[in-house]
Amino acid sequence: MKHHLIYALISCFMLTFAACDDNIEDATSKHVYGEDESPYLKVNTNAVVTNNLEFAVGHFEPQTIQLSDYADKFEKNMNMTVDQVINGLKDGSVVFYNINTARNNWNKAEMTKGTTGWYYNSAGGICSVDDPTQTVNMEIDTQAKTFIVDVNEKATVGTVLTFNAGFAVNGPDYDKYVRFTFNVSITDPSIILTSISIPAGDYASYGIDFNKYAATIQTCMGMSVADFLANLDYNGDSGEATGKNIRMHVINPSTGVWDETSTYTAESPGYWINNLGAVCNWGATGYSFYANTKxxxxxxxxxxxxxxxxxxxYTISVGYKDSKNTNNFFRFIITATLE
Structure with missing residues (x-):
């Protein structure tokens, strides 16, 4: 009887050991993800590159990011050079996918922009080029080894979105990776908000110095203050236009609509403006201000x-626009207090 009990105990120990051995093997082996699975994103803050990209409405141009600027990231986290990463995309040893930060996993959605990029909607989600909310697109130029990020020409001021994409060594998991975070914002540098106080006295004035806004003029007009003024439709006290490219305009302060049909009604280039912010003549009903450029x-x-x-x-708005390149413009929105 004792012999039977000993044999039973030995058998139980052997079965238990075998079961433990299986569990140990399961716990230490890597999960192999299938084509339809979204691999888990292993947290590695040293593998993250953040790019803050601002796009100026009316002056949209693609922005490029050189992968070579982050060569050390690729070396440390993927043990690869930039060239090896790019070549790896071609032979399949490297993958390039989006990253879902909410779920902390890789998003293996197919490319929607060519073979190396995607379109994104206003919330930063992947979409098609025809999606009405399509706002930003990003792709890799494998020849130049750069990211190219561009925005939809219909993108509106104030739009802010984030998307993430990364390179990873292709294998049982994507733990060796470099992740790029793109923070995109749509701004409007063409608007200058300023408050002025006009001294007492008939026809008294306040001067706004263009040199204080040299950066805005360079960004929006593509030229220095001196070149901007040299190309301004200006003819001193004669009151006549010269036909140069840049004209001064009055803008409706409420709607932002530019008055591009009115001729100068004050010293050239300049206008008389009524209490509603519209162009008028001297002495007309409601005439309140003159604005001219010296x-x-x-x-x-x-x-x-x-x-x-x-x-x-009062609030008035005046601006300057290049008649030959209408994407070059800026304007002042002026709150004027009378002393």
Whole structure:
């Protein structure tokens, strides 16, 4: 009887050991992900590259990111050079996918822009080129070894979105990787908001110095303050236009609509403006301000009409646009207080 009990105990120990051995093997082996599975993203903060990209509405141009700038990231995290990564995309030893940060996994969705990129909607999700919410696109130029990021020409000011994509060594998992985070924002540098105080007295004025906004003029017009003024439709006190490329305009302060049909009604280039912010003539009902550009002073002067009440506030908007390249423009939105 004792012999039978000993044999039973030995058998139980052997079965238990075999089961434990299986569990140990299961716990240490890598999971092999199938084609339809989304691999888990192993957290590695040293493998993350963040790019903050601003696009100026009305002046959209693709932005490029050189992969060679992050060669050390590829060496440390993938043990590969940039050239090896690019070649790996061609032979399949390297994969390039989006990353779902909410679920902390890789998104193996197919490319929607060519063979090396995707289109993204306003929320940063993958979409097609025909999607009405399509906002940004990104792709790899394998020849130049760069990312190219561009925005839809219909993208609106204030749009902010983020998307993530990364390279990984292809294998049982994607733990050896470099991840790129793209923070995209649509801004409008063409608008200059300023408040001025106009001194007391009929026709008194305040001068706005263009040199304070040299960066805006360079960004929006593609030229220096001096070149901007040299190309301005300006003819001093004659009141006549010269036919040069850049014209001054009045803009509706409420709707942002440019008045591109009115001729100068004040000293050239300049206008009389009424209390609603529209072009008018001197002495017309509601005429309140004049705004004109003085080339020699590098300044925009805003002056008051006679008889206005001290302490009153008005909003006017004037801008400058290149008639030959209408993407080059900027404008002031001016809150004027009368002393």
């Amino acid at each position: 080339n020699k002073d590098h300044a925009l002067y805003v002056g008051r009409a006679p008889g206005l009440t001290a302490g009153s506030k």
